[in-house]
Amino acid sequence: MAEACCAAHAAMPAATGSRRRRLWELGGHAHCPVVGVCVPLERVRQLAKKLLVLQGKEEDWDDYTLHCSLVTAAARRNAVAEALQKDLEQRFALDVRGAAQARCRDSLMAWWRARAVRGEGIAGALWATLTHPRCDEWLEMRVLGQVHMLQHQLGAAQRVDLARHRELVAEHQALARDYAAVQQRVTAWSRERAREQQAWEQERMQLRAQHIGLQTQLAQAQEQLQLLQASRPDLPEREALRERLAEQVERTQALQREINRLSARPMAPVVQPAAPASVVKQEPAAEAVVLANRVVLCVGGRGGSVPQYRQAVEGCGAQFLHHDGGSEHRPAQLEPQLAAADLVICQTGCISHDAYWRVKDHCKRHQKRCVFVDTPGRNAFERALAQAAQAATGDGAAPAP
Numbered sequence: 001m002a003e004a005c006c007a008a009h010a011a012m013p014a015a016t017g018s019r020r021r022r023l024w025e026l027g028g029h030a031h032c033p034v035v036g037v038c039v040p041l042e043r044v045r046q047l048a049k050k051l052l053v054l055q056g057k058e059e060d061w062d063d064y065t066l067h068c069s070l071v072t073a074a075a076r077r078n079a080v081a082e083a084l085q086k087d088l089e090q091r092f093a094l095d096v097r098g099a100a101q102a103r104c105r106d107s108l109m110a111w112w113r114a115r116a117v118r119g120e121g122i123a124g125a126l127w128a129t130l131t132h133p134r135c136d137e138w139l140e141m142r143v144l145g146q147v148h149m150l151q152h153q154l155g156a157a158q159r160v161d162l163a164r165h166r167e168l169v170a171e172h173q174a175l176a177r178d179y180a181a182v183q184q185r186v187t188a189w190s191r192e193r194a195r196e197q198q199a200w201e202q203e204r205m206q207l208r209a210q211h212i213g214l215q216t217q218l219a220q221a222q223e224q225l226q227l228l229q230a231s232r233p234d235l236p237e238r239e240a241l242r243e244r245l246a247e248q249v250e251r252t253q254a255l256q257r258e259i260n261r262l263s264a265r266p267m268a269p270v271v272q273p274a275a276p277a278s279v280v281k282q283e284p285a286a287e288a289v290v291l292a293n294r295v296v297l298c299v300g301g302r303g304g305s306v307p308q309y310r311q312a313v314e315g316c317g318a319q320f321l322h323h324d325g326g327s328e329h330r331p332a333q334l335e336p337q338l339a340a341a342d343l344v345i346c347q348t349g350c351i352s353h354d355a356y357w358r359v360k361d362h363c364k365r366h367q368k369r370c371v372f373v374d375t376p377g378r379n380a381f382e383r384a385l386a387q388a389a390q391a392a393t394g395d396g397a398a399p400a401p
Contacts, residue, residue: 018133019133020096020131020132020133021130021131021132021133021135022077022081022085022131023074023081023084023085023088023131024074024075024076024077024081024085026130026131026140027137027140028075029144030130030140030144031071031074031075032067032071033126033144033147033148034074034088034126034127034130035067035070035071035074035084036067037122037123037126037147037151038088038091038092038123038124038126038127039070039084039087039088041063043087044063044066044067044070045063045066047070047080047083047084047087048061048066048069048070050083051073051079051080051083052066052069052070052073052080070084088127091124092123092124092127092128094124095121095124095125095127095128096127096128096131098111098128099111099125099128099129099132100132102132102134103134104134105134105135105136105138105139108129108132108134108135108139109139109142111125111129112125112129112143116146116150122147122150126143126147129143130143234330234332234333237330237332237333238332238333238335238336241333241336241337242336245336245337245340248295248319248321248340249340252293252295252319255293256293259292259293291313291316291317291318291343291385291388291389291392292316292317292318293317293318293319294317294318294319294342294343295318295319295321295340295341295342295343296313296318296319296320296321296341296342296343296344296345296385297321297322297323297337297338297340297341297343297344297345298313298320298321298322298323298345298347298381299322299323299325299334299344299345299346299347299351299355299359300323300324300325300346300347300348300349300350300351300355300376301322301324301325301347301350301376301381302350302376302377303324305376305377305378305381306322308378308381309322309378309381310322312378312381312382312385313385316385316389318342318343321337321340321341323337323355324350324351325347325350325351325352325355325356326351326352326354326355331352331354331355331358334355334358334359335358335362338358338359338362338363338368339362341368342368342369343368343369343370343371343388343392344359344363344368344369344370344371345370345371345373345381345384345385345388346359346360346370346371346372346373347372347373347374347376347380347381348372348373348374349373349374349375349376350376369388369391369392371384371385371387371388
């Protein structure tokens with residue numbers, strides 16, 4: 001296969017043997033590309049500082065001077081060239097093993113072109129190709145020419161990249177200014193939102209404090225209501241009686257207005273029928289005048305006689321109220337009725353002790369007329385009613401209109 005590959009270039013001298021060439025064995029025009037491409041500038045500085053004797057101060061040694069010094073030293077075998085050879089062999093050992101697979105110049109040329117086209121590891125490919133046993137002068141010139149053109153292209157690309165870099169720098173500065181302005185607006189907005197949030201939090205705390213205060217007041221009011229209800233279990237009944245009393249007062253006022261209206265009209269003489277002896281004896285006309293528009297409370301008595309009591313009281317033009325003295329009605333219901341009454345007739349034989357003392361104490365405190373009746377019945381009730389009317393007349397009570 002080696003003979004077939006080399007037949008196409010029979011006119012050109014082919015390299016023989018299997019020994020790889022050393023750095024100082026390369027052509028004189030190869031040292032500059034090898035040092036410039038294969039050795040990084042940092043390594044060039046280290047080797048020059050360590051192995052070369054240079055004139056002047058160290059800060060005056062520029063990269064070009066060091067490069068030229070290493071290129072000159074690499075042209076012959078010396079400590080500098082051997083150090084460069086060792087460094088390049090270690091650095092590109094993988095590339096050297098990869099190029100060793102090529103058995104002829106054409107296969108080596110194909111391997112080099114593949115690496116150059118991909119643009120991967122040009123430095124390692126250059127060293128491995130130039131030092132390969134099958135690299136002759138013709139291949140060396142082709143490789144160095146391509147490297148030279150790649151350097152030109154790299155320089156042009158660098159110039160393009162530099163211009164693009166400048167454009168990107170200008171664009172970056174503009175974007176940085178815009179970003180700074182946006183950042184300032186965002187910062188101002190964040191501060192404003194923080195102030196609003198703080199104000200909302202303060203308002204929320206105030207509303208929460210007010211809510212807790214209202215809940216506390218509500219709890220206290222409910223507790224007071226429970227205590228009041230516990231201390232006055234008859235409060236609902238008293239409220240019902242108060243409403244009933246208000247209705248009675250309203251009814252009384254309506255009746256009084258009707259009486260006043262009728263009193264203002266001329267009345268025709270009315271012939272009164274003959275009355276029973278008991279009624280004549282009690283002078284019902286005088287009783288009607290004295291008790292008209294008054295409220296008479298009957299405490300106690302038989303339940304079946306209550307309609308008769310009502311008839312007797314309302315026959316005198318008065319309003320009738322009744323309390324059974326504790327048998328069914330509660331004693332607490334007696335207080336509002338006593339407060340509304342103008343005259344109290346207490347039938348002592350049919351009431352409880354509590355009701356008796358309530359009636360007596362209330363009438364004494366409020367100087368309200370009270371007639372006590374021992375015997376329940378209509379006749380006794382009518383006598384008590386007449387007695388109360390006579391007493392009111394004797395006291396100079398003005399008759400109601």
